[in-house]
Amino acid sequence: MSLHDDAVLVLKGYEGQEELRQTYLEHLEAHPDGMWKACEAGHLTASALVIDPDHGRVLLTLHKKLRMWLQMGGHCEPQDTSLEAAALREATEESGIAGLTLLPGGPVRLDRHPIPAPCHWHLDVQYAAVAPSGALQAISDESLDLRWFPYAEVPDVADESVVRLLEATRARL
Numbered sequence: 001m002s003l004h005d006d007a008v009l010v011l012k013g014y015e016g017q018e019e020l021r022q023t024y025l026e027h028l029e030a031h032p033d034g035m036w037k038a039c040e041a042g043h044l045t046a047s048a049l050v051i052d053p054d055h056g057r058v059l060l061t062l063h064k065k066l067r068m069w070l071q072m073g074g075h076c077e078p079q080d081t082s083l084e085a086a087a088l089r090e091a092t093e094e095s096g097i098a099g100l101t102l103l104p105g106g107p108v109r110l111d112r113h114p115i116p117a118p119c120h121w122h123l124d125v126q127y128a129a130v131a132p133s134g135a136l137q138a139i140s141d142e143s144l145d146l147r148w149f150p151y152a153e154v155p156d157v158a159d160e161s162v163v164r165l166l167e168a169t170r171a172r173l
Contacts, residue, residue, distance in 0.1 A: 003035050003076055003080055003081070003082065003083070003086075004028060004032065004034070004035050006081070006082045006083060007024075007028060007035060007044055007083050007125070008025065008028055010082075010083050010084075010106060010107065010125065011024050011025050011028070011125075012025070013106060014106060014107055014110070016109075017109070017110050020110045020112060021110060023112065023123070024044065024110060024112075024123050024125075027041070027042060027044075027123060028044070031043075034123075035076050036075075036076065037075045037119065039119070040118050040119050040120065041119075041120065041121070042119060042120050042121030042122065042123055043075070043076075043119065043121075043122070043123065044076065044083070044122075044123045044124075044125060045073060045074055045075055045076065045122045045123065045124045045125070046073055046074070046076060046080075046083050046084075046086035046087035046090060046124070046125050046127070047070075047071050047072060047073020047074070047087060047090060047091075047124050047125070047126050047127065048071060048072055048073060048087040048088065048090065048091035048100070048102065048126070048127040048128060048129040049071040049072075049108070049126065049127075049128045049129070049162070049165050049166060049169050050071070050072055050091055050095050050097065050100065050129050050130075050131055051128055051129070051130055051131065051169060051173075052130075052131045052135070052148065053130065053173055054133065055148075056150055056151050057148045057149060057150050057151065058071075058148070058149055058151065058154060058166060059072075059095055059097075059131065059137055059146065059147070059148050059149075060146075060147060060149055060154075060157070060158060060162070061094055061095075061140075061142070061143040061145070061146050062143055062144040062145035062146070062147070063142070063143065063144070064141075064142055064143055064144050067144070068158070068159060069147075069149075069157045069158045069162065070158065070159075070162060071126065071162060071165060072090050072091040072093075072094035072095055072129075073087065073090045073091070073094075073124065073126070074090050074094075074142070077089070083107070083125050083127075084102055084106075084127065087102065087125070087126075087127040087129070088100060088102055088127075088129065091127075091129045093140055093142075094140045094142055094143060094146075095131075095137050095138075095140075095146065096136075096137050096138025096139070096140065096146075097131055097132070097135045097136070097137055097138075098132075099131075099132040099135070100129040100130065100131060100132070100135075101129065101130050101132075102127050102128065102129050102130075103127070103128040103129070103130060103169070103172055103173070105172060106127075107125045107126055107127055108126050108127055108128045108165060108168045108169050108172055109126045109164060109165050109168045110123070110124065110125060110126065111124045111126055111161045111164075111165070112124070113161065126165050128165075128169040128172065151166065151170070154166050
Protein backbone atom coordinates (compact mmCIF):
# COMPACT_ATOMS: atom_id res chain seq x y z
CA MET A 1 0.00 0.00 0.00
CA SER A 2 1.30 3.45 -0.86
CA LEU A 3 1.65 6.23 1.69
CA HIS A 4 -1.07 8.11 -0.21
CA ASP A 5 -3.43 5.13 0.12
CA ASP A 6 -2.60 4.78 3.82
CA ALA A 7 -3.39 8.47 4.38
CA VAL A 8 -6.77 8.10 2.68
CA LEU A 9 -7.62 5.10 4.88
CA VAL A 10 -6.46 6.87 8.04
CA LEU A 11 -8.51 9.95 7.22
CA LYS A 12 -11.60 7.95 6.28
CA GLY A 13 -11.38 6.27 9.69
CA TYR A 14 -10.72 9.46 11.63
CA GLU A 15 -13.69 10.61 13.70
CA GLY A 16 -14.06 14.31 14.33
CA GLN A 17 -13.26 17.57 12.59
CA GLU A 18 -15.52 16.48 9.73
CA GLU A 19 -15.10 19.56 7.53
CA LEU A 20 -11.32 19.58 7.84
CA ARG A 21 -11.13 15.81 7.38
CA GLN A 22 -13.10 16.18 4.15
CA THR A 23 -10.73 18.96 3.00
CA TYR A 24 -7.79 16.58 3.48
CA LEU A 25 -9.52 13.81 1.54
CA GLU A 26 -10.45 16.16 -1.31
CA HIS A 27 -6.87 17.40 -1.43
CA LEU A 28 -5.52 13.86 -1.75
CA GLU A 29 -8.09 13.04 -4.43
CA ALA A 30 -7.11 16.12 -6.46
CA HIS A 31 -3.35 15.77 -5.88
CA PRO A 32 -1.72 12.34 -6.32
CA ASP A 33 1.49 14.04 -5.07
CA GLY A 34 -0.31 15.53 -2.05
CA MET A 35 1.86 13.62 0.41
CA TRP A 36 5.07 15.26 -0.73
CA LYS A 37 6.76 18.58 -0.09
CA ALA A 38 6.96 19.18 -3.84
CA CYS A 39 3.16 19.57 -4.06
CA GLU A 40 2.85 23.35 -4.17
CA ALA A 41 -0.92 23.28 -3.57
CA GLY A 42 -0.12 21.93 -0.12
CA HIS A 43 0.84 18.60 1.33
CA LEU A 44 0.17 16.35 4.28
CA THR A 45 2.63 16.33 7.14
CA ALA A 46 2.82 14.08 10.17
CA SER A 47 3.55 15.21 13.71
CA ALA A 48 3.46 13.89 17.26
CA LEU A 49 3.19 15.58 20.61
CA VAL A 50 5.68 13.85 22.90
CA ILE A 51 4.18 13.45 26.34
CA ASP A 52 5.25 12.17 29.73
CA PRO A 53 1.89 11.54 31.42
CA ASP A 54 3.52 10.27 34.63
CA HIS A 55 5.01 13.72 35.20
CA GLY A 56 2.29 15.80 33.49
CA ARG A 57 4.55 17.33 30.88
CA VAL A 58 5.15 17.62 27.15
CA LEU A 59 8.35 17.96 25.13
CA LEU A 60 8.34 20.86 22.68
CA THR A 61 10.91 21.92 20.13
CA LEU A 62 11.86 25.51 19.43
CA HIS A 63 11.62 25.28 15.65
CA LYS A 64 14.71 26.66 13.93
CA LYS A 65 12.93 28.40 11.04
CA LEU A 66 9.67 29.42 12.70
CA ARG A 67 11.16 30.23 16.13
CA MET A 68 8.05 28.85 17.82
CA TRP A 69 7.57 26.09 20.41
CA LEU A 70 5.92 23.22 18.54
CA GLN A 71 5.33 19.49 18.64
CA MET A 72 7.76 17.27 16.72
CA GLY A 73 6.87 16.67 13.09
CA GLY A 74 7.38 17.39 9.47
CA HIS A 75 7.36 16.10 5.95
CA CYS A 76 6.71 12.55 4.90
CA GLU A 77 9.66 10.73 3.36
CA PRO A 78 9.73 8.03 0.67
CA GLN A 79 10.74 5.38 3.22
CA ASP A 80 7.66 6.07 5.39
CA THR A 81 5.19 3.21 5.08
CA SER A 82 2.34 4.99 6.87
CA LEU A 83 1.36 8.29 8.44
CA GLU A 84 1.92 6.68 11.85
CA ALA A 85 5.42 5.65 10.81
CA ALA A 86 6.16 9.18 9.55
CA ALA A 87 4.93 10.76 12.80
CA LEU A 88 6.92 8.33 14.92
CA ARG A 89 10.06 8.82 12.80
CA GLU A 90 9.78 12.60 13.05
CA ALA A 91 9.17 12.50 16.81
CA THR A 92 12.13 10.17 17.35
CA GLU A 93 14.48 12.18 15.11
CA GLU A 94 13.55 15.56 16.57
CA SER A 95 13.38 14.51 20.22
CA GLY A 96 16.34 12.13 20.23
CA ILE A 97 14.24 9.75 22.35
CA ALA A 98 14.27 6.07 21.46
CA GLY A 99 11.31 3.91 22.42
CA LEU A 100 8.49 6.39 21.86
CA THR A 101 5.09 4.76 21.40
CA LEU A 102 2.11 6.34 19.70
CA LEU A 103 -1.14 6.51 21.63
CA PRO A 104 -3.56 3.96 20.16
CA GLY A 105 -6.56 5.09 18.15
CA GLY A 106 -4.87 6.89 15.27
CA PRO A 107 -4.51 10.65 14.89
CA VAL A 108 -5.44 12.88 17.80
CA ARG A 109 -6.19 15.97 15.68
CA LEU A 110 -5.88 17.56 12.27
CA ASP A 111 -4.44 21.04 11.79
CA ARG A 112 -4.26 22.95 8.50
CA HIS A 113 -1.97 25.97 8.53
CA PRO A 114 -0.47 28.30 5.90
CA ILE A 115 3.24 28.15 5.15
CA PRO A 116 5.54 30.38 3.08
CA ALA A 117 5.73 30.01 -0.71
CA PRO A 118 6.32 28.13 -2.90
CA CYS A 119 3.98 25.78 -1.07
CA HIS A 120 0.85 27.18 0.52
CA TRP A 121 -0.46 24.72 3.12
CA HIS A 122 0.56 22.06 5.58
CA LEU A 123 -2.25 19.63 6.24
CA ASP A 124 -0.90 18.18 9.46
CA VAL A 125 -2.04 14.82 10.79
CA GLN A 126 -1.27 14.97 14.50
CA TYR A 127 -0.53 12.03 16.77
CA ALA A 128 0.63 11.76 20.38
CA ALA A 129 3.69 9.78 21.47
CA VAL A 130 4.37 8.61 25.00
CA ALA A 131 7.97 8.88 26.17
CA PRO A 132 9.41 5.90 28.04
CA SER A 133 10.24 6.29 31.71
CA GLY A 134 13.52 8.16 32.23
CA ALA A 135 13.68 9.37 28.61
CA LEU A 136 16.46 11.81 27.79
CA GLN A 137 16.01 14.18 24.89
CA ALA A 138 18.68 15.36 22.44
CA ILE A 139 18.40 18.47 20.28
CA SER A 140 18.38 17.83 16.54
CA ASP A 141 19.75 20.15 13.86
CA GLU A 142 16.15 21.22 13.10
CA SER A 143 15.73 22.77 16.52
CA LEU A 144 17.10 25.69 18.50
CA ASP A 145 16.03 24.15 21.80
CA LEU A 146 14.11 21.22 23.21
CA ARG A 147 12.37 21.47 26.56
CA TRP A 148 9.84 19.71 28.78
CA PHE A 149 6.90 21.91 29.80
CA PRO A 150 4.28 21.13 32.46
CA TYR A 151 0.82 20.90 30.90
CA ALA A 152 -0.22 24.16 32.58
CA GLU A 153 2.65 26.13 30.98
CA VAL A 154 1.97 25.12 27.38
CA PRO A 155 -0.54 27.96 26.72
CA ASP A 156 2.12 30.45 27.84
CA VAL A 157 4.74 29.29 25.32
CA ALA A 158 2.95 27.67 22.38
CA ASP A 159 0.27 28.69 19.91
CA GLU A 160 -3.36 27.57 19.94
CA SER A 161 -2.75 24.60 17.64
CA VAL A 162 -0.35 23.06 20.18
CA VAL A 163 -2.74 23.84 23.05
CA ARG A 164 -5.62 22.13 21.18
CA LEU A 165 -3.37 19.14 20.46
CA LEU A 166 -2.45 18.86 24.13
CA GLU A 167 -6.12 19.07 25.17
CA ALA A 168 -7.10 16.36 22.70
CA THR A 169 -4.17 14.20 23.81
CA ARG A 170 -5.08 14.52 27.46
CA ALA A 171 -8.69 13.61 26.65
CA ARG A 172 -7.44 10.48 24.85
CA LEU A 173 -5.31 9.47 27.87
